[in-house]
Amino acid sequence: MPKPKPKPKKISEPDRSFVPFELPDRIDMNYRYSFGGISPFFRALKEEGKILGARCARCKKTYLPPRIHCSQCYRPTKWVPLGTEGTVKTCTTVYYATSRFFSKTPFVCAYIQVDGADTLLLQNIILDDVTQARPGMRVRAVFKPERKGEISDFYFVPV
Amino acid sequence: MSKKVAILGYGTTPFRARWVDKTYYELAFAAAKAALDDAGLAHQEIESAVYGIYNELFERQFMPDVYVHDYLGLGLKPSLRVTAGGATGGAAIHTGFAQIASGLYDIVLVLGVEKCSDCYNPELKSSTPEVLKGIIYSADMTFEAPLGLTPAASYALPTVAHMEKYGSPTEVQMAKVSVKNHKNAFNNPFAQRPERITIDDVLNSKKICHPFKFYDNCLYSEGASALVLVSEKMAKKLKRPLGWITGLGASTDMAFTGNRPDYSEFGSSIEAGKAAYRMAKIKNPVKALDFAEMHDAFTSAEIMSYEAFGFCKPGDGGRLIDEGVTEMEGSLPVNPSGGLIGCGHAVGATGVMQVGEAFLQVTGQAGKRQVKGARKGLVQSIGGPATSWTFAFIVEG
Numbered sequence: 001m002p003k004p005k006p007k008p009k010k011i012s013e014p015d016r017s018f019v020p021f022e023l024p025d026r027i028d029m030n031y032r033y034s035f036g037g038i039s040p041f042f043r044a045l046k047e048e049g050k051i052l053g054a055r056c057a058r059c060k061k062t063y064l065p066p067r068i069h070c071s072q073c074y075r076p077t078k079w080v081p082l083g084t085e086g087t088v089k090t091c092t093t094v095y096y097a098t099s100r101f102f103s104k105t106p107f108v109c110a111y112i113q114v115d116g117a118d119t120l121l122l123q124n125i126i127l128d129d130v131t132q133a134r135p136g137m138r139v140r141a142v143f144k145p146e147r148k149g150e151i152s153d154f155y156f157v158p159v
Numbered sequence: 160m161s162k163k164v165a166i167l168g169y170g171t172t173p174f175r176a177r178w179v180d181k182t183y184y185e186l187a188f189a190a191a192k193a194a195l196d197d198a199g200l201a202h203q204e205i206e207s208a209v210y211g212i213y214n215e216l217f218e219r220q221f222m223p224d225v226y227v228h229d230y231l232g233l234g235l236k237p238s239l240r241v242t243a244g245g246a247t248g249g250a251a252i253h254t255g256f257a258q259i260a261s262g263l264y265d266i267v268l269v270l271g272v273e274k275c276s277d278c279y280n281p282e283l284k285s286s287t288p289e290v291l292k293g294i295i296y297s298a299d300m301t302f303e304a305p306l307g308l309t310p311a312a313s314y315a316l317p318t319v320a321h322m323e324k325y326g327s328p329t330e331v332q333m334a335k336v337s338v339k340n341h342k343n344a345f346n347n348p349f350a351q352r353p354e355r356i357t358i359d360d361v362l363n364s365k366k367i368c369h370p371f372k373f374y375d376n377c378l379y380s381e382g383a384s385a386l387v388l389v390s391e392k393m394a395k396k397l398k399r400p401l402g403w404i405t406g407l408g409a410s411t412d413m414a415f416t417g418n419r420p421d422y423s424e425f426g427s428s429i430e431a432g433k434a435a436y437r438m439a440k441i442k443n444p445v446k447a448l449d450f451a452e453m454h455d456a457f458t459s460a461e462i463m464s465y466e467a468f469g470f471c472k473p474g475d476g477g478r479l480i481d482e483g484v485t486e487m488e489g490s491l492p493v494n495p496s497g498g499l500i501g502c503g504h505a506v507g508a509t510g511v512m513q514v515g516e517a518f519l520q521v522t523g524q525a526g527k528r529q530v531k532g533a534r535k536g537l538v539q540s541i542g543g544p545a546t547s548w549t550f551a552f553i554v555e556g
Contacts, residue, residue: 015180018179018180020179020180024279024281025219027216027219035301038301063418065299065301065302065415065417071418089320089417089422090316090317090319090320090323090422090423091316091319092312092315092316092319092368092369092370093366093368093369094307094309094311094312094368095365095366095367095368095369096287096288096309096311096365096366096367096368097288097291097307097309098288098289098291098292098294098295098307098309099280099282099283099288099289099291099292100292100307101307101309102283102288104307106366107307109306109307109308109312109316110316111316111416111417111422119415119417119418120416120417120418120422121302121417122302122303122306122308122416122417123306124306124307131369135319135320135323150305151301151302151303151305151306152305152306
């Protein structure tokens with residue numbers, strides 16, 4: 001079966017004189033994405049400018065982002081309206097972003113505990129000075145006037 | 160009863176920002192050939208192949224593993240692709256280990272490969288933002304990706320929480336990790352970016368995502384790494400340097416960071432570490448381990464991982480880098496290879512490279528980066544939003 005060990009071979013350095021044949025290309029895909037059981041969250045966000053949480057009565061836990069089943073006890077949750085204020089738990093300022101957000105830097109991403117929720121929601125905080133976002137900061141939600149039913153339909157500002 | 164699993168051979172391509180002269184399957188071939196040569200086996204002798212490939216968008220190909228399998232001439236042999244974000248390589252080894260430990264196969268090829276720099280944004284005339292875009296499809300597409308999250312932000316958020324809780328790691332301590340790993344990379348002929356930099360160079364480099372500056376980030380890389388894993392029965396027939404995977408641990412944390420009871424630490428690393436130590440019968444990791452290859456995707460991640468793996472108590476990781484414990488000259492060198500910061504992060508290949516580095520260390524083949532008398536090392540492979548997955552390995556000579 002096994003043969004004697006050959007001398008270790010060096011993997012060659014890249015050939016600097018190599019001229020690749022390159023073509024521009026892209027992968028494209030369209031969707032009609034259904035939000036399934038959490039559709040009411042996005043409908044309330046779009047149509048009423050409201051944040052809904054999902055409450056498990058047994059575990060006394062309110063999920064935001066919402067989910068229609070409690071991941072602890074597997075029972076269905078119930079929709080509950082949440083407040084529009086919250087507390088920043090941790091945050092960062094993004095200075096270098098993906099292609100899609102490249103021209104939008106710098107911006108703040110934060111995990112916020114919205115009043116009434118037990119989990120944390122990722123959101124943007126809009127500030128005059130992006131270096132001033134801090135854990136512990138109180139923030140309130142601002143809903144964009146034109147809403148599509150996306151999580152980016154709202155953002156937070158300092159109270 | 161689980162069977163023992165040995166590492167018989169290791170091969171890797173150098174990690175580079177771009178391999179313009181190789182496709183993903185051509186890179187895979189180079190690593191497979193090197194690993195087979197090292198093991199003294201022909202490809203026909205492989206019984207099963209496990210491929211670690213992270214991102215379809217990077218490869219510009221869905222199901223890339225079947226094309227690698229074809230190119231390696233392994234047609235009709237069983238194969239399986241494993242993908243687990245940054246931990247893809249670790250997940251592939253975990254799977255290969257299970258195939259041998261269960262007695263299913265005696266010789267398994269575990270191969271990790273990744274391209275990424277074919278991703279290119281023609282308007283920005285740059286690859287990096289397009290690579291990051293390709294990664295962020297892995298963030299939750301409903302609640303998190305639409306807010307401009309980046310891989311760096313995903314690690315910055317727990318880092319800031321950790322700093323808030325413990326006052327560490329400080330930005331200077333983080334900078335020391337960058338200086339160390341860039342320096343260590345000089346000793347690794349496969350490393351992408353050895354550099355002599357100072358703490359000030361790190362602190363003054365371009366802001367990427369608070370508290371990370373340019374030099375706090377790992378590299379993104381292309382490359383392939385492969386291991387030949389064998390059963391004890393097979394290993395005994397062969398008279399060549401062997402490494403043994405004596406401990407293994409795996410844990411997957413909540414993908415939504417905001418769902419974790421404590422978002423200031425790497426819960427999956429704590430759990431995977433405990434499991435790996437238990438299996439390898441390690442009670443005091445600082446005494447038992449001679450070195451560690453850790454997943455320094457960002458400088459703070461290395462420091463927070465010292466804590467997660469019990470090198471010190473929570474909040475005390477910064478002290479280890481301050482006291483030089485994890486330097487090459489220290490009592491527990493971390494990332495002799497240069498890690499992801501100095502050697503590089505060719506995602507699917509990274510975990511395989513890390514375990515391969517541990518194999519070289521425990522068999523005394525690590526050249527200039529050899530830790531003297533290294534007999535036992537830890538490898539940490541992590542991935543997913545703010546470290547969802549951790550795969551941990553104890554490798555012994």
